[in-house]
Amino acid sequence: MLISCVVYNGDRKQADIPLEEIPAYLHAPDNFVWVALQDASEDELRAMQKQFGLHELAVEDVFNEVQRPKVEEYDEHLFVYLQVPAYHGEEVHIGRISIFVGPNFVLSVRQNCEQALLGVRARAEREPHLLKYGSVYVMYALSDAVVDRFFPVVDILDDELEKLEIAMFHNQETRKNMERFYDVKYKVNVLRHALLPLADGFSKLYGGRVPALVDGAENYFRDVHDHIMLLNSQLDAMRDTIATAIQVNLSLITIDHGEVNKKLAAWGAILVVTTIFTGIWGMNFTYMPELHWRFGYPMALLIMAGCAIYLYRRFKKADWL
Numbered sequence: 001m002l003i004s005c006v007v008y009n010g011d012r013k014q015a016d017i018p019l020e021e022i023p024a025y026l027h028a029p030d031n032f033v034w035v036a037l038q039d040a041s042e043d044e045l046r047a048m049q050k051q052f053g054l055h056e057l058a059v060e061d062v063f064n065e066v067q068r069p070k071v072e073e074y075d076e077h078l079f080v081y082l083q084v085p086a087y088h089g090e091e092v093h094i095g096r097i098s099i100f101v102g103p104n105f106v107l108s109v110r111q112n113c114e115q116a117l118l119g120v121r122a123r124a125e126r127e128p129h130l131l132k133y134g135s136v137y138v139m140y141a142l143s144d145a146v147v148d149r150f151f152p153v154v155d156i157l158d159d160e161l162e163k164l165e166i167a168m169f170h171n172q173e174t175r176k177n178m179e180r181f182y183d184v185k186y187k188v189n190v191l192r193h194a195l196l197p198l199a200d201g202f203s204k205l206y207g208g209r210v211p212a213l214v215d216g217a218e219n220y221f222r223d224v225h226d227h228i229m230l231l232n233s234q235l236d237a238m239r240d241t242i243a244t245a246i247q248v249n250l251s252l253i254t255i256d257h258g259e260v261n262k263k264l265a266a267w268g269a270i271l272v273v274t275t276i277f278t279g280i281w282g283m284n285f286t287y288m289p290e291l292h293w294r295f296g297y298p299m300a301l302l303i304m305a306g307c308a309i310y311l312y313r314r315f316k317k318a319d320w321l
Contacts, residue, residue, distance in 0.1 A: 002044075003036040003110075004121070011128035022051055026104055032135045034106045034121075038113070045109065052105050055079070062098045062109055069194055071201030073211050077102040080139060080201070082146045083194035084113050085153045092153065092187045094194060097146060101139040101213060108142055120145045133217045140220040147198070147227045150191060154234055157187055161238060165245055174253045181249065185242045192235045198228050266315040273311060274304045 007014045007025040017025060017033075025031050037044060042063070049059050058079040061067050072079045077100055084095040095113025099106065110117070120141045124130070130137050161184055168177050202225040205211070206218035214221065281288075281300055293299075315321045 001038050001040065003038050005033065005035045006121075007031055007033050008131065008134075011132045013125055019047070019051075032104045032106065032138075034108075034135070034138055036108045036110075036121075038110045040109050040111070048100075048107055052077070052100065052102060052107060054100055054107070058098075058100065062096075062111065065096075067096075069197045069201070071198070071204060073204070077105075078139065078211055078213055080143060082143065082198070084110075084146050085150055085191060085194065087153045087156050090183075092190050094190060097142070099139055099142055101135050103135065103213065106135045106138045117142065117145055130220075136213050136217050137220070140217060140224065143202070143224050144220075144227070147195075147224055147231070150195065150231050153191065154231060154238075157184060157191075158234070158238060160184055161241060161245075165241075168245065168249055168252070174249060174256070177249055178246065181242055181246050185239070188235055188238050188242065192232070192239070195228055195231050195235070199225065199232060202228060262320045266311075266320040269315070270308050270311045273307045277304045277307075 002019065004016065005019055005022070006016050008031065009028070010030045014025075014031070019035070022033055022035075026033055035048065037048070040048075040062075045059055045062060048054065049056075053076055055074040055077070058072065058074060058077075061079070061081055067081055069083050070079075070081050072081075080099040080101070082097050082099070084097055086093045086095065096111040097113055097117070098109045098111070100108075108117075120138075123145075124138055124141050133140075164177065164180050164184065202221055205214050205221035206225065207222075210218055277300065312321065
């Protein structure tokens with residue numbers, strides 16, 4: 001589905017045009033065309049491939065749902081594949097955006113992406129001194145907007161992790177706590193898999209040999225790379241915190257089991273003492289001194305009760321009961 005098709009000349013917007021008129025503007029001096037598609041069909045993308053001369057492998061990557069994020073250079077254009085996060089309720093939703101950039105065109109294709117990027121176009125048109133870089137500045141603005149979408153999601157997960165750490169010491173739902181930690185860990189890994197490959201990808205766009213299209217705009221891509229590295233460091237710190245919290249949670253479970261075992265051992269000791277006495281006095285020997293004593297039975301009960309009470313008080317004092 002077509003969202004917009006706009007032609008820019010130098011540092012200003014020239015006109016909104018239909019797709020059929022792209023060839024008329026495409027090769028004019030200082031012009032570049034920005035086409036934005038959402039959930040494009042294969043026929044729509046094939047038409048854009050023919051229009052802009054896109055590489056076959058890059059086009060195939062648009063529909064590959066398991067494709068890793070990346071930045072690739074082809075003969076005539078650059079291809080950037082990004083994952084776009086969104087947080088809904090307690091779930092992290094990941095959309096996709098593919099960006100094709102040539103000297104005189106930008107094609108952005110959003111797939112299964114709920115995040116609107118309309119603010120990117122407004123930003124580009126508000127900054128004509130940057131729009132003079134042409135299509136490569138649009139690529140930077142889109143990439144920067146996508147990477148910035150990660151910050152609020154990471155902040156939400158960080159808050160969720162802090163609440164779990166507090167709850168871990170204030171409730172006894174150890175199994176549920178463990179499940180929640182693993183749920184947060186899964187979400188962190190989803191974001192990390194979306195960001196980690198981009199560190200290498202955007203490092204190709206500044207310093208040393210850079211693609212000809214990026215020449216002069218390297219500092220902007222360094223800024224995007226810095227944001228990616230910051231996010232990766234935050235996610236790594238969260239992973240370490242989760243790993244530590246899981247170990248602490250397991251230790252708390254072990255401590256709880258130890259407390260239960262101490263209580264069982266204490267009650268077992270009390271019962272064993274009484275069992276010993278009943279076992280001795282329950283033997284059917286003919287000659288037992290206490291067997292025919294008038295006060296033998298109450299005395300036996302008194303001794304057993306006294307021993308049980310004594311052990312109970314000692315275990316209670318030792319915090320075993």
